[in-house]
Amino acid sequence: MDKTTLLGLIFGTACIIVPMFLGGKPSAYWDLKSILITIGGAVSSTLTSYRPAEAIQILKVTAKAFRDKGIELEKTVKTLVDLSHKARREGLLSLEAEMENINDEFMRQSIQLVVDGVEPDVIIETMDLELESIEARHKRGQGMYKTLGAMFPAWGMIGTLVGLVVMLKSLDDPDSLGPAMSTALITTFYGSVLANLIALPIANKLAIKSEEELHEKRLIVEGILSIQAGENPRIMEQKLKTFLSPEQKRRYDELTQERDEREEKAQPNFSSTLG
Numbered sequence: 229m230d231k232t233t234l235l236g237l238i239f240g241t242a243c244i245i246v247p248m249f250l251g252g253k254p255s256a257y258w259d260l261k262s263i264l265i266t267i268g269g270a271v272s273s274t275l276t277s278y279r280p281a282e283a284i285q286i287l288k289v290t291a292k293a294f295r296d297k298g299i300e301l302e303k304t305v306k307t308l309v310d311l312s313h314k315a316r317r318e319g320l321l322s323l324e325a326e327m328e329n330i331n332d333e334f335m336r337q338s339i340q341l342v343v344d345g346v347e348p349d350v351i352i353e354t355m356d357l358e359l360e361s362i363e364a365r366h367k368r369g370q371g372m373y374k375t376l377g378a379m380f381p382a383w384g385m386i387g388t389l390v391g392l393v394v395m396l397k398s399l400d401d402p403d404s405l406g407p408a409m410s411t412a413l414i415t416t417f418y419g420s421v422l423a424n425l426i427a428l429p430i431a432n433k434l435a436i437k438s439e440e441e442l443h444e445k446r447l448i449v450e451g452i453l454s455i456q457a458g459e460n461p462r463i464m465e466q467k468l469k470t471f472l473s474p475e476q477k478r479r480y481d482e483l484t485q486e487r488d489e490r491e492e493k494a495q496p497n498f499s500s501t502l503g
Contacts, residue, residue: 230296233433240425262387262415266422269383274375282368289369292437293430299440301447302480304332305468308451309484311339312461320456334358334445338452348453355449359442366438373431377423384419388412447471 248254275283307330314322324343327336337358341351391412398404447468454464469477 230294230433233294233430236429237425244421244425256410257414257417259411259414262411262418265387265390266380266383266415266418269386270376270379270419270422273379273383274372277375278368278372282372285369286372289372289434290430292369293433297437297441299444300476300479301444301472302476302483304335304444304447305451305465305472305480306483307335308448308455308468309461309465312451312455312459312464315455316458316461323455332448335448335452338448342452342456348456351453351456352449355445355452359445359449362445363438363442366434366441370431370434370438373427373434377427377431380423380427381416381419384416387415387419391415443471 245254248257311323311326314326320342323339327339330336330339334355338351338355341354346354389412391408391410395405395408395412398408450471451464451468454467469480472480
């Protein structure tokens with residue numbers, strides 16, 4: 229689970245609720261009419277903006293904001309470098325046996341194209357189309373929350389106008405002015421909270437996760453093309469490490485330290501042989 233998403237929502241909610249209790253009357257912030265106008269209106273506008281199948285996917289999209297996919301680029305680089313070593317020793321066809329051990333569907337598809345002897349230009353075109361498709365799906369999910377983020381304040385303002393109309397029509401009845409003004413103000417409050425605490429932050433989190441996933445897949449494409457071209461694994465390794473942050477490079481070096489030590493031991497000691 230992505231703990232920062234949950235922590236942010238809990239902390240933000242607490243920052244709103246605690247001042248309500250400190251103010252003395254939390255019940256003053258509850259108004260069913262305002263909730264119906266703000267939430268009902270925003271949801272109806274969002275449903276109108278999307279096809280039924282896309283609207284249903286909003287639950288899956290929401291789950292992504294709370295789920296940590298656990299993208300570890302350093303491990304992806306290590307996997308690609310290991311595949312490169314194997315291809316260099318045993319040939320590209322040997323990679324087919326490794327596909328069962330790879331969980332990433334995108335990487336498996338890329339390796340299959342290499343094993344099938346597909347030309348590099350075709351691989352690039354195929355993988356680019358796949359990346360475009362993934363990016364388009366992600367943007368639709370982000371778009372739903374961006375729409376909600378725009379609709380909540382808009383419908384909050386509509387609720388404010390409704391409350392003001394009721395208030396102006398009741399100027400001769402002082403007892404009704406308070407409830408009417410409350411509806412006018414509380415809908416704007418609801419709209420601002422829902423947009424800035426939930427909708428827009430989730431849209432931003434989905435955008436970040438999308439960019440992380442696409443970044444990993446671009447790395448995979450670069451690695452697969454290097455393997456197909458028969459590039460030296462060491463050169464490919466240095467190229468792929470440019471995709472990593474300094475912290476990820478440090479973790480990668482820790483992952484590969486044992487492998488490097490094993491390779492050094494496997495190399496013949498020429499000095500002792502000459503002696």
